[in-house]
Amino acid sequence: MKxxxxxxxxxxVEPIFFTTKEERVDILKEAHFNPFLIxxxxxxxxxxxxxxxxxxxxxxWAGMMRGDESYAGxxxxxxxxxxxxxxxxxxxxxxxxxxxxxxxxLFSIIGGKGKYFVSNTLFDTTRANIExxxxxxxxxxxxxxxxxxxxxxxxxxxxxxxxxxFIQDKGAENIPIVMITxxxxxxxxxxxxxxxxxxxxxxxxxxNIPLFIDACRFAENAYFIKLREKGYENKTVFEIAQxxxxxxxxCTMSAKKDAFANIGGFLAMKDEDLAMxxxxxxxxTEGFPTYGGLAGRDLEAIAIGLKEIMEEDxxxxxxxxxxxxxxxxxxxxxxxxxxxxxxxxxxxxKAFLPHIPAHExxxxxxxxxxxxxxxxxxxxxxxxxxxxxxxxxxxIPAPMELVRLAIPRRVYTQSHIDYVTEVISAVYKRRNEIKxxxxxxESPLLRHFTAKFERL
Ligand code: F0G
Numbered sequence: 001m002k003x004x005x006x007x008x009x010x011x012x013v014e015p016i017f018f019t020t021k022e023e024r025v026d027i028l029k030e031a032h033f034n035p036f037l038i039x040x041x042x043x044x045x046x047x048x049x050x051x052x053x054x055x056x057x058x059x060x061w062a063g064m065m066r067g068d069e070s071y072a073g074x075x076x077x078x079x080x081x082x083x084x085x086x087x088x089x090x091x092x093x094x095x096x097x098x099x100x101x102x103x104x105x106l107f108s109i110i111g112g113k114g115k116y117f118v119s120n121t122l123f124d125t126t127r128a129n130i131e132x133x134x135x136x137x138x139x140x141x142x143x144x145x146x147x148x149x150x151x152x153x154x155x156x157x158x159x160x161x162x163x164x165x166f167i168q169d170k171g172a173e174n175i176p177i178v179m180i181t182x183x184x185x186x187x188x189x190x191x192x193x194x195x196x197x198x199x200x201x202x203x204x205x206x207x208n209i210p211l212f213i214d215a216c217r218f219a220e221n222a223y224f225i226k227l228r229e230k231g232y233e234n235k236t237v238f239e240i241a242q243x244x245x246x247x248x249x250x251c252t253m254s255a256k257k258d259a260f261a262n263i264g265g266f267l268a269m270k271d272e273d274l275a276m277x278x279x280x281x282x283x284x285t286e287g288f289p290t291y292g293g294l295a296g297r298d299l300e301a302i303a304i305g306l307k308e309i310m311e312e313d314x315x316x317x318x319x320x321x322x323x324x325x326x327x328x329x330x331x332x333x334x335x336x337x338x339x340x341x342x343x344x345x346x347x348x349x350k351a352f353l354p355h356i357p358a359h360e361x362x363x364x365x366x367x368x369x370x371x372x373x374x375x376x377x378x379x380x381x382x383x384x385x386x387x388x389x390x391x392x393x394x395x396i397p398a399p400m401e402l403v404r405l406a407i408p409r410r411v412y413t414q415s416h417i418d419y420v421t422e423v424i425s426a427v428y429k430r431r432n433e434i435k436x437x438x439x440x441x442e443s444p445l446l447r448h449f450t451a452k453f454e455r456l
Contacts, residue, residue, distance in 0.1 A: 004320045007313040008410055011058060017041055024372050032452035033368050033437055035377045044375030045412065045420055050343045052256035052263060053408035057308055060260060060301045067297025072288055076296035083303040088245040090268035092275035096286050097293025099216060099254025100125040102267040106252060109277045110176040111135040118166055119179045120158040121186045124385060126214060128446055140166060145187050146399055148337045148348040153228040154193040156184030158200050172207035181214040182221035186381060189341020191224035194232065194244060201247040210249035216257040218244065220342030223315040237310045260305030260409055264298050322407060328421035334428050344406040349382060353434055358383045358397030360436025360456060366403045369434055374423030378405045385448045
């Protein structure tokens with residue numbers, strides 16, 4: 001088979017600024033060993049996130065010029081609405097400035113003390129919005145999902161038996177919605193099968209609980225279904241996406257992922273009364289219902305991006321380009337979540353740095369070393385992000401210690417990626433010398449964004 005190449009040409013470029021290893025040691029120290037606090041111009045390859053970092057197409061930029069900036073009833077809104085509706089078939093579509101704004105609106109209305117929100121794995125902003133409302137977030141991921149080295153096709157699936165049990169225990173009346181995250185970002189970018197979505201739907205129907213989808217990476221998930229699930233090989237990604245949304249009562253979306261947009265999101269749903277409450281809150285916090293938190297040009301870019309993201313030449317390249325990183329890591333037996341996910345590679349820091357205990361943050365330590373070695377910025381998804389303290393102030397570690405290297409869409413070429421794997425290999429060779437970290441400052445909510453560290 002021939003190399004699967006980037007299905008695009010480059011028309012506009014941005015420079016990368018190079019730094020020396022000595023300079024990076026100082027930069028990291030100034031950033032208190034937290035990559036979120038490093039200036040982007042000091043990063044060589046930025047794999048912090050795939051969110052809002054996509055390269056837009058010439059069509060999207062043309063759409064930006066056509067954007068209708070009318071306050072009410074903008075034609076860009078109707079283009080956006082029609083596109084979202086064609087995929088989701090949801091009657092009520094509410095634009096927001098990004099995913100968490102959709103979450104904030106939704107959980108302000110349906111959340112609150114004594115309620116539970118059950119998911120395969122809630123993303124951190126989703127969980128934070130749930131907890132901020134006074135409710136509790138519960139992750140019921142399938143057993144395979146917590147075993148990094150295990151190869152299975154749908155490690156993002158929800159544990160349906162535990163869901164059923166949980167509903168029996170807590171009572172359906174205390175569970176306003178069940179939410180499936182596709183793909184499962186916090187668990188390795190792993191997909192959820194159609195079979196699993198249907199099974200969760202059946203449980204929800206039996207207990208009269210609505211099902212919502214966190215749809216940030218719906219196209220990547222749909223493509224995995226096409227590749228891995230029997231009966232879908234001859235369906236288009238568009239058809240698979242339509243089927244997937246047909247089982248849901250609503251969704252939240254960050255258009256910063258699978259819509260190739262630099263900003264934007266939406267909430268969509270079938271329930272008119274809920275939509276009315278959401279729009280009331282939208283008007284106070286985001287904007288008028290036909291623009292939400294966005295400019296007309298953003299709505300136009302999202303509408304075009306949502307169509308481009310489902311092009312199969314793109315998705316074939318996208319999924320293969322992530323898998324390619326895994327193939328390179330396998331050469332040195334470097335531990336990562338297998339198989340590779342849809343938008344990122346997740347290094348298994350627990351296995352990479354077994355001598356660093358969870359309370360010394362092996363994932364954070366690995367992030368720091370990738371930056372020093374090659375100016376690569378990734379993000380810890382482990383005890384810094386999800387760790388808690390018990391009553392005595394001891395760390396309760398996260399189930400996994402990961403470093404996510406998220407690949408921005410249509411941004412880096414194969415040689416950038418080759419460089420990334422060379423840097424990871426170089427760090428792996430000197431892994432025994434790497435030391436842990438301790439926290440010197442942290443905020444009470446979402447501490448990973450602003451925490452400061454010291455080297456042990
Ligand atoms: N849900 C999932 C699964 C996400 O990955 C994100 C964002 C959100 C919701 C929130 O969307 O950022 O537009 O407010 N994930 C980014 C990331 C930040 O780096 O994974 P947002």
